[in-house]
Amino acid sequence: MLAALREEVLRANLALPAHGLVTLTWGNASGIDRDRGLVAIKPSGVAYESMTADDIVLVDLAGETAWGERRPSTDTPTHVALYRAFPGIGGIVHTHSTWATSWAQAQREIPLLGTTHADLCAESIPLARGLTADEVSGDYEGATGTVLIDALAGRDPLQMPCALVRGHGPFCWGTDPAAAVQCAVTLEEVARMAALTVLIEPGSGPLAAHVSAKHFERKHGPHAYYGQP
Amino acid sequence: MLAALREEVLRANLALPAHGLVTLTWGNASGIDRDRGLVAIKPSGVAYESMTADDIVLVDLAGETAWGERRPSTDTPTHVALYRAFPGIGGIVHTHSTWATSWAQAQREIPLLGTTHADLCAESIPLARGLTADEVSGDYEGATGTVLIDALAGRDPLQMPCALVRGHGPFCWGTDPAAAVQCAVTLEEVARMAALTVLIEPGSGPLAAHVSAKHFERKHGPHAYYGQP
Amino acid sequence: MLAALREEVLRANLALPAHGLVTLTWGNASGIDRDRGLVAIKPSGVAYESMTADDIVLVDLAGETAWGERRPSTDTPTHVALYRAFPGIGGIVHTHSTWATSWAQAQREIPLLGTTHADLCAESIPLARGLTADEVSGDYEGATGTVLIDALAGRDPLQMPCALVRGHGPFCWGTDPAAAVQCAVTLEEVARMAALTVLIEPGSGPLAAHVSAKHFERKHGPHAYYGQP
């Protein structure tokens, strides 16, 4: 059932340790078949080395398992909340990658300090508000989706493809699972260079707005000219 | 004699350089057979590349060699002290891993700043008190075990699976040698992200208590739902 | 057409990920055939793993494609501006390498703090001025070349083989593409150690001038004695 999607989601999951974004079994990637309304997602707490496409679980948009022997990732309710809220996205990645997570733990947005960041998105990386005690004791993982959606504040999720869960770590998304992985790789390097920039010069200010706008537009705008036609 | 345990302890020792936790011959892992009261432990100062299960030494709970040609790790008295004090543990790992050791050298507990830490344990990583001159000139390695036990302050060692020896480095433990290795890997990443969090925002405060409690419980509590059933 | 040059430029491009200087498809290397006035340069947004010499594009010194199926790097106008201004150079490398880019984002020159830097060049690594809104909305990449040329302030580009684009990252050059790669590798390590030096001792001052002059001269001056004759 949806074997091609499960293979694609497997590859996205395996890309996470290959890019140095995960330790042990942390992190997870998913992808969606919009026609069927089914999400393929990593099983919970399974080692990446032995994972196969048969371990990838299919869940519906309520988070109920539709196919597979495994228990899906504990973060499944967050993924399905994002898929419900953002109809344009096709893949999601969550990691505890070192530098992006450190910004989340510092409870700070990642400021836009250079063109590498502007090549990803045109603003600071948003930081979600903290969850209340009620939200945590209720549907914790679903509420995590809610605060991520709130953090976007109505922005187009394909223009702002990631956000930080306060005290936890990043979620990234894109048109498909591979795009979400690419966002996670880029975000980690952006987070690392932002921290090192602050180390070198604590008062570092944002990149000039006309430069950041230009970089975002040359890669993503209607007149983008980066990459092959 | 206890060949399976020695193999298991060998694998745990070899996992330390594979995870980037040790330099040269530093660090050691052990495991215990509770029925026989024998501990299998790394030999002192032997290169990991050439180590075999026959190099692993068996000692009794007084630290006396019961089997093997090699001299056991100089840290053996610390290991046996922990096994005597914590009947529920089955494996111990000691490393000088970079980031956890830097917190030990800074003589600071590792504060609980994020969910990655809360997935490991629900409080700060304890820092043992310094050893007195008398303790150092007497049974130094045994006394190191004593201050680690004191640092737990009566906590369940399976709920608080590690502590820092002041000015020295971390000890980690678990139900078996592989669990102790997993703790050491997690602790190192937790220590690294805590230091980077402080670099980004020197005044970073602890994670909200309701979030840290939730994370610990979803992974370790009686109603844990992380991983496969 | 110019197959040997395209092979040389391919090798220089592949050296960038091999040396850990690039993430994903970022960065680019080029080389020039001065007799023909043609520059061989990396295609835009193509994965390094699958790149072949046939993907390398030839452009003239106005930046117009002279050979090849691919769209050349978006940074092509910067490369050709540098080749036009610096007749003695034969290769150029641009990266977003972590540490050099962090100095560019901190909007600071890299101070000359040690002999490793002096082995590369005898002064601070220059930081280009910011681009105006007009420059960005006009020929952005060409203007990037202009501010790099201005940053050299008339210095011999073979004596000062690199500079930082403010908020963006480093450009490096040399007598051929391999020399430009070697400069990029050295600059990254110089940038890293300069940041760590400032971390250890925030008030670190420059290396004594007689030491830095000596190191530069023993490697690059008319009486150089480093390397094989």
Next chain:
Amino acid sequence: MLAALREEVLRANLALPAHGLVTLTWGNASGIDRDRGLVAIKPSGVAYESMTADDIVLVDLAGETAWGERRPSTDTPTHVALYRAFPGIGGIVHTHSTWATSWAQAQREIPLLGTTHADLCAESIPLARGLTADEVSGDYEGATGTVLIDALAGRDPLQMPCALVRGHGPFCWGTDPAAAVQCAVTLEEVARMAALTVLIEPGSGPLAAHVSAKHFERKHGPHAYYGQP
């Protein structure tokens, strides 16, 4: 001529990139045959990948080439000065390893902050005084040996097996080339953890003297009990 020594010195040189201590062709290792008064040393500016034992040069204790086609390392006069002053040493390693060099650039001794350092030596890592303009314009590399010898201030070089050249980087030594490599590896990790300790807690003080003395003695003193008998 002295083929075994040249092989040993080749292996020591190749260990430097294998341990991540060198970039490009930086760094060098040497060894001495005390009976013949000949030093085997790395050639200047040769790539590690293609180096063979036939590239290793033999020089006498005045630094004059006694055998080999290659020009010896530019740092040869420093090596021979150390061999002349320290009759008990048999191997020397010089690197620009990242963290030890950053302490040298910060112009600070590396303070003794933990037991990993005490396992190497019982005091701070000395920092040599700066070279005068006259020393630099005269026999620069020989004078570098002089300030290293001065930095030891009469200590036994086998008890204090390394020192930092101000603004430059570390020199390490030992009973043979492999021991000098081992010192260089340890020093780099000690330097890294010292910097991270200061990052975590800027006011970090030295390790208690009774602990550092104990660690040094259990590994190096007359009653050492670390390693195999």
